[in-house]
Amino acid sequence: MLRSVVLRSFLLYILHMSTDVEPGRRIYIHRDAFAAVAAQGKRQAYEVSSALTNVRLAKIGHHYVQDAADIGAPLRPEIASVLEDIMCMSHRHRLAGFLGRLTFAPKIPWKEGREAVLRAGEDIDNTCYQDGFYTFATGPEASDRMFEDRSPIPDLKHSIVTGEGPVDLTIITSKSRVRLEELEPDRYYGSPVSASNIDEAMRRDHVSGIRAASRMLSQEVVFSDLESKIVGDMVGSASYTLLRTSNY
Numbered sequence: 752m753l754r755s756v757v758l759r760s761f762l763l764y765i766l767h768m769s770t771d772v773e774p775g776r777r778i779y780i781h782r783d784a785f786a787a788v789a790a791q792g793k794r795q796a797y798e799v800s801s802a803l804t805n806v807r808l809a810k811i812g813h814h815y816v817q818d819a820a821d822i823g824a825p826l827r828p829e830i831a832s833v834l835e836d837i838m839c840m841s842h843r844h845r846l847a848g849f850l851g852r853l854t855f856a857p858k859i860p861w862k863e864g865r866e867a868v869l870r871a872g873e874d875i876d877n878t879c880y881q882d883g884f885y886t887f888a889t890g891p892e893a894s895d896r897m898f899e900d901r902s903p904i905p906d907l908k909h910s911i912v913t914g915e916g917p918v919d920l921t922i923i924t925s926k927s928r929v930r931l932e933e934l935e936p937d938r939y940y941g942s943p944v945s946a947s948n949i950d951e952a953m954r955r956d957h958v959s960g961i962r963a964a965s966r967m968l969s970q971e972v973v974f975s976d977l978e979s980k981i982v983g984d985m986v987g988s989a990s991y992t993l994l995r996t997s998n999y
Contacts, residue, residue, distance in 0.1 A: 774890050774892050774893070775876070775888060775889045775890025775891070775892050775893030775894070775896075775919065776873070776888070776889045776890075776893055776919050776920070776921065777886065777887070777888050777889075777893050777896060777897050777900075777917075777919055777920045777921070778850075778868060778869070778886070778887040778888075778889070778920075778921045778923070779881075779884040779885070779886045779887075779904065779907075779920065779921070779922045779923065780868070780884060780885050780886075780887070780923045780929075781883055781884050781885075781923065781924045781925060782883050782884070782885065782998070782999040783883070783924065783925035783999070784855075784923050784924055784925045784927060784929045785799050785803060785885070785929075785998070785999040786925070786943065786946065786999040787925045787929060788853070788929050788930060788931055789946035789949070789950065789999060790942055790943045790945075790946045791930065791931070791934070791936040791937065792934060792935070792936055792937030793937060793945065793949065794934055794937075795931050795934055795936075795937075795946075796945065796946040796949040796950065797949060797953070798849060798931060798934075799931075799946075799950075799998070799999065800946075800949055800950040800953040800954070800998055801953060802845070802846060802849045802850075803885065803998035803999065804839075804953055804954055804957050804993065804998060805839035805842040805845065805846065806839075806842070806846065806878050806885065807880075807989075807992060807993065807998070808838045808839045808840075808842075808957065808961070808989055808993075809838060809839045809840045809842050809878070810878060810879070810880070811838065811985060811988050811989045811992065812834060812835070812838030812839070812840045812985065812989075813840060815981055815984065815985040815988070816831060816834065816840075818981075819977075819981050824977050826978060826981065827972075827978070829972060830968065830972060830974075830978060830982070833964070833968050834968075834982070834985070836964075837960065837961050837964040837965065837968075838961065838985070838989070843874060843875045843876075844874075846875050846878075846887075847869055847873070847874050847875050850867075850868045850869035850875070850887065851867055851868070851869040851870075851871075851873075852867070852931055852932045852933065853867065853868040853869070853929060853930075853931055853932075854866060854867050854868065854929070854930060854931075854932055855868060855923050855927040855928060855929045855930075856927055856928040857921075857927070865928075867932075868921075868923065868929075869889070873889045874889060875887050875888070875889065876888050876889060876890050876891055876893065876894045877894035877897065877898075879897060879898065881904070882903075882904050884904060884922075893919060896917075896919070904922070907920060907922060908922050946999075947997065950997055950998050950999065951997070953998075954993040954994065954997070954998065955993075955994065957993060958989065958990045958993050958994055961986055961989055961990070962986060962990065965982055965983075965986045968982070969982070
């Protein structure tokens with residue numbers, strides 16, 4: 752039975768790697784996996800917290816900018832460009848570098864060793880969050896599949912392990928032995944408590960930064976009433992979200 756499962760999983764993987772029918776991949780990483788990496792040392796905690804804070808800010812920023820466009824009142828370019836910077840909406844290159852250094856041990860019977868979360872030549876097209884998982888897509892088609900998928904994560908994990916697919920999806924949990932390459936675990940500074948403190952400080956600093964930047968923007972540009980509301984709501988939502996909940 753196990754042998755047939757392994758063979759089916761392997762054949763599906765080969766088929767996926769040799770076809771262009773569904774380009775791009777989906778990568779789902781549980782917050783506990785990021786917490787495990789952050790607890791390995793001070794530098795790990797800073798990198799994980801920075802990356803996830805940027806992901807959360809960018810999601811909020813894109814939501815408000817898109818909402819403004821959807822109601823027929825897109826933000827002026829001089830406002831949108833500043834918001835893109837302070838809300839980390841151009842974070843994809845940095846995020847790709849971070850995920851490219853993140854490695855894990857696949858929980859698939861026929862796979863051995865470690866592999867990078869993001870493969871050479873891949874980039875991040877979109878991110879989301881579902882049931883405790885940070886989700887990433889490496890192309891437009893993969894983004895569509897990510898946003899359309901309503902399958903429970905446990906069902907997806909079971910399908911992957913049994914070789915039934917979906918073949919474009921990688922699921923990473925705290926059991927995947929995730930680590931940041933080039934950084935050795937630090938037994939002195941590495942702990943869940945230390946990581947939590949660093950994460951809290953990181954989120955607090957980002958909130959202070961976006962509040963200050965939005966005040967400066969309002970002094971340099973005369974907002975319309977609608978623009979003032981959109982920017983205010985965006986900053987308020989980001990502040991509430993980051994101060995209320997941890998990244999992992």
